[in-house]
Amino acid sequence: MKSVILKTASDYLLPLLLLFSVFILLRGHYLPGGGFVGGLIASIAFILYAFSNGLAKTKTLLRMHPGFLMPVGLMMALLSGLAPLFITGQPFMTGLWFPDPAPVIGMIGSALFFDIGVYLVVVGVSLTIIFTISENA
């Protein structure tokens, strides 16, 4: 799509939307949000960029095939579930938390890493689907 307005806007929207997706991801534990929605917003950012700048440019921007994010995210989620087994000997998926909140991010715990895993999987899946469709179209 060749539109100057969209092209200019998407250059600014990409970092903005990515930042917003991280914000949504971080507030997700007790408030509405989380890895799934955050991941969707992040992939929207890239899809918007692909609309205005083309698929090839978006792929160079990403540097890797989005499909690679799927196993990375899954592994992260799985390991964060397994972490309590090795650290405290508690059952699978028990939430482990650092006692003090970190600045900006807030409380850090195994649930956050699980959510980051979900975030990566969602970005990987949705971008793979959209890229495959637009390549074949």
Add this chain to the structure above:
Amino acid sequence: MTQHLILLPIVNQLLVAVLLMFFYGKVKTQRVLSVAGSVLNLIIAGLVLQRVASHGFLTLQAGNWQAPFGITFIADHFAALMVLLTAISGLAVSFFSTKTIHVKRVKFGFFPIFHFLLSGLNGAFLTGDIFNLYVWFEVMIISSFVLLTLGARKQQLEGAVKYFTLNLLASVIFLTAIGVLYGITGTLNMADLALKVPQVENRGLVHVTAILFFIGFGIKSAVFPLYFWLPASYHTPPAAVSAIFGGLLTKVGVYALVRMFTLIFTDDLFLQRMILGVAVMTIFSGALGALVKNDMRKIFSYLIICHIGFMIGGLGMMTETALVGAVFYLIHDIVVKTNLFMVAGMVKKVTGKQDTRVMGGLYSTHPLIALLAAVPLFSLVGFPPLSGFWPKLELFRAALTDGFYTTFAFLLFGSFITLFVVAKMWKRVFWGEIITPLKQGFTLFDDETPQRKLMFLLPIVFLACVSLYIGLGANHVWQLSQTIAGELMDPQPYIEAVFETLNSAEYEN
């Protein structure tokens, strides 16, 4: 660490699946990794069963949320045994797929999906929470749908549409039933449900819920009258896929039915009679279907339905002997059906055909393969002392001692039709004139190197040995089945095991 052992079968399969995704497109690595993961899983499953046998039930409260509120995982003998059988079939099929699944399908992620399917199966067996059971069923359905359509031939897609529509419908009914059950009892934990459902005063509502569950699981395990998705789809994917489907997927439905109707909806004559009626019709319609089909895998598909009726019938009779028979049949059936679909794939590899009418003479050209195929085929019929004989004996005994004469007649009918169908198939495929194999775009068995030939036969030999063990070492399996039937008849220890962790679950650092 001991209580964590219960989750290892699930976690191991997930881990293998994720690792395989890292090697997306690398065919050789994936094959090695898949077989290695399956071997590891077999060891873990063996450890779980051994642990359950020596130390009693294993329970784990996921996330350290206590029993009625969190998700409980529990391994009694039944669950542990099913996990072991999954591991055995999984290993054989994983090995079989390394040689029979086309490179193109492997490149589209056959192996990761296969291991996701197995982790779904293990999860469904080990969970003690009914909503979690639903989630594992979803994991299985989605993986099985991918496996069924991978390759996207027209015939596959046609089968997949029927398969997916009905299974999705079953999931919706299952989910509705869970919703109603939660509405009337306020809990989803199966042990807690076992305590609370008998106290519900509105028995009509309980009956409706039970029937909803029966329909949901019934569709998934292909009982009468909603079985037609099975023969429409199971003969379309590659042999390895139909082997795992035929061996395990419908049996999860049976497992879930047995759990539900021995733990939660118990002591209800109406429900038992209904199950028995459906079982009888399932045996009848499956047997008739198998009589008229000629495609080898279609015959086996109808025989699956017929034999699901045997197990559901054992559940419907609801005596300890009948449950021993049903559980023993389940053990025998998983191994034999997995093997039979691999044999069908093998026969296709040798002859290039699937239609039994145009085959012949395999016994004189490939006597060893014929001998190998004879083990699962005649185990299926139940020639003594092969594995099918003992559970049938037990089921007949149960039906006769408690006066279920109609059921007995149908069980006998199902057995005789199975015998007839298998004899007919044996005559057509293995005896008769030698017919030249048909070239069909893949290397025929005779043109392969000896080493590759051996690789094709190895998983079939492995499962044949397992079913020989079930037949010849029937005493062990019978004792195990009896332990399981005892546990199913008296769910009190199961309930106590789930709630006992409530008190001793002080996982202090």
